[in-house]
Amino acid sequence: MTESTSPSANTVTWWELPVTEVARAKEFYGTVFGWTFTSFGQDEDYAGVEAGGALVGGLYKAPPDSPTAPGVRVYVLVTDLEATLAAVEAAGGSVTKPRTFIAEGMGWWAEIADPDGWWLGLTTDNAARD
Incomplete structure (x- = not known):
């Protein structure tokens, strides 16, 4: 991962996509967008997303009762x-x-x-x- 400039305060700095199976989603998004992934320890239900050499977001295993409607999560610095x-x-x-x-x-x-x-x-x- 390469060093990037710090984001500005009061801006969205992180996003997460709900997925059914993290491994399958990594394969899909890696193929479609060229994203690479990083692990945060032993949690197989979460993967950090790297794009352009920067850690920009994550994939998370959605609860089984979650709808499949859009559900991107964002974080504001x-x-x-x-x-x-x-x-x-x-x-x-x-x-x-x-x-x-x-x-x-x-x-x-x-x-x-x-x-x-x-x-x-x-x-x-x-x-x-x-």
Whole structure:
């Protein structure tokens, strides 16, 4: 993987595609788009997607009861995750998953729902302020 420039704050920085079988999806998307894949440990239900030498998204095994309608997940990079989570709640949304460590060098993520219940991911490279 090659070094790339850092994305700007308040932009989408990651996406995930739901799939039925990760191995079959890797073969398909690798053939169609030339994507390569990276593992995040022992989890066979998830694969990172690399395009143009950069880690840009992921494939995840969708729950068996999920519809097959479009379901791309996106993550927005934020500078201050706790302030953003507070703003979500103040605006009538909810935090569905609080700050969670991803891995060394990859930062933290969280999940929110807007007032209508639609999901959105957040990510940050910044540690929580005390």
